[in-house]
Amino acid sequence: MKLDLNIAPLSSWMPASSEPLIISGPCSAETEEQLLSTAHLLKATGKISVLRAGIWKPRTRPGEFEGIGAEGLVWLNRAKQETGLPTAVEVATAKHVEMALKAGVDILWIGARSTVNPFTVQEIADALQGVDIPVMVKNPINPDLSLWIGALERINRAGITKLAAIHRGFSSYEKSAFRNEPMWDLAIALKTIAPNLPILNDPSHICGTRDLIGFISQKALDLDMQGLMIEAHIDPSVAWTDAKQQLTPAALSELIDTLTLRTPDSENSEFTNKLTEMRGSIDRIDDQIFQKLGERMSIVEKIGTYKRDNDVTILQVNRWDEILQKRTAIGEALKLDKDFIEKVLELIHSESIRKQTAIMNEEKTAVK
Ligand code: PEP
């Protein structure tokens, strides 16, 4: 499946003042002084393209700081005038859209808690009808690709072509080092079905803690994501929201210096030739793998018929244990990761069982 989105190239609306493209600013606008001083220090790094600030904060529990509101839009506009940085804010209602547009905000984004709700996304889309402003859509809280796609489609159908996705990780029941599990596969799946849709990464909300931000940022760039949104605060230790994950502008600047930008393709023809040759080898090996899988499955089918005609169960645990042990030993000798071998074997085994179950449910063909 390919998504039918009408997308303007990122460079047409988000001119990167330096590489990689970085959007930064505080999680929340708190005071005029906090916002302006953060903005000036970020600008001084020379590495930031867009200033972000949360004006309305969707909080899980009532009574927590819910954003400074309209007053913050005035400060943000002042920061824009003084630094020359374009600005971005999160909108969650039609009223937010109206106020942000009136206040001269340059880019809007839809937060993870809004993307989960098609009513909210549609309300925002309706408010954007006929407006020419870039919109970035964060992934929903839960790992549901369709909700993310649906939100992008709703905004695109409202006529917004300056559109990008932001990968900020997904809520997971499992405890892990991350605040939100990256689940990179979902971002890669979105990239595969919408190749012209720019995808940025938000390592701050994935990590939830400062220490991991560099690692996730590099991984995002290695996966060819087009930019990063990283929270920065003049003094993170006293931040009113997301204190643990915000960086000082100086720390952010150092982090950006450690990042390596790798190009998906190279101008160098010797490199390109070598790469083409190696890719050719991979293609041939992949063909062989699938050919062999096909052969294996046709034997599996024969065994299925034989088991059915002799009234034998599909699964024989001893046999499966034997396969697992032998193949894992061979795989490890070939320097393949044990976890990887087990996953591959389990996939092959479950497909074999599926095929044999289908055969079991057919009529017997042979008389014993
Ligand atoms: C934010 O960017 O501050 C924010 C609330 O993010 P998310 O919607 O990803 O939780």
Ligand code: MN
């Ligand atoms: Mn935040």
